[in-house]
Amino acid sequence: MNCKDCSEKLDRFVDRELNSTEVLELQLHLESCPDCQDHYEFEAHLKRLVKHSCECDTPPAFRDKLRQLLT
Amino acid sequence: MAESPARTAFAEEALTHLDTLYRGALRLTRDPDQAQDLVQEAYLRALRYQHSYQQGTNMKAWLFAIMRNLFWDRFRGSRKEDVSLDDVGEFVLYDKLKDEGARPEADVLDKLAASEVVKAVEKLPPLHREVVLLVDVEGFSYKDAAQTLGVPIGTVMSRLHRARQQLQRSLYDYAVESGIVRANGGQQVQQ
Numbered sequence: 691m692n693c694k695d696c697s698e699k700l701d702r703f704v705d706r707e708l709n710s711t712e713v714l715e716l717q718l719h720l721e722s723c724p725d726c727q728d729h730y731e732f733e734a735h736l737k738r739l740v741k742h743s744c745e746c747d748t749p750p751a752f753r754d755k756l757r758q759l760l761t
Numbered sequence: 762m763a764e765s766p767a768r769t770a771f772a773e774e775a776l777t778h779l780d781t782l783y784r785g786a787l788r789l790t791r792d793p794d795q796a797q798d799l800v801q802e803a804y805l806r807a808l809r810y811q812h813s814y815q816q817g818t819n820m821k822a823w824l825f826a827i828m829r830n831l832f833w834d835r836f837r838g839s840r841k842e843d844v845s846l847d848d849v850g851e852f853v854l855y856d857k858l859k860d861e862g863a864r865p866e867a868d869v870l871d872k873l874a875a876s877e878v879v880k881a882v883e884k885l886p887p888l889h890r891e892v893v894l895l896v897d898v899e900g901f902s903y904k905d906a907a908q909t910l911g912v913p914i915g916t917v918m919s920r921l922h923r924a925r926q927q928l929q930r931s932l933y934d935y936a937v938e939s940g941i942v943r944a945n946g947g948q949q950v951q952q
Contacts, residue, residue, distance in 0.1 A: 743878035
């Protein structure tokens, strides 16, 4: 695998959508390529940032109201 | 009115996914009151069509599908037309930061305010926003996201790709405006 192939598969790797053979190939490449490893860590970090930023709790009063309405 | 034990048990199980539905509704409507209306309506509809849920399948995806279909029907009109991101162009934030010497690139991410990330997500056209919500925020597989949205997996992948490009462009613009990075080859500003 070269850096271009790695870059093309990085999104699916971060999303855990590659098959086991592709994962192995990509991991082997990352171990030997600090630039791609750096890029991978950046994309994984960005995905976590989006997740954590968008997380929020349901307002408790709404939760109670809904439970009362439905059960 | 006393509810049947089966209906109550179904409602209780469905309520374990409330946070996912509320988060999704809030990001889609961008309004807490509208989000609550949408979620309540979705749950009432889910109970009405309880018989159409197949035990053992993904209840979270089933509920999310009901909620987002209601969103498109009630809040956006039934036509799922959307702003195209076809012309957004390739934009990879990592490459952009690397080119501009903002190293280490991940430090820039640490300086982005969560509220700005939410703004960037909410700026995405809804058809693209909902894919980011499912895959990035809720951790759905492409297959589950495709099933939830009623589109082929390839459509999920292409919308996700374009959404991420647009999202990264928005975050980059914010990073430049707020002085986290300087455009055109400048050094990273220490904060």
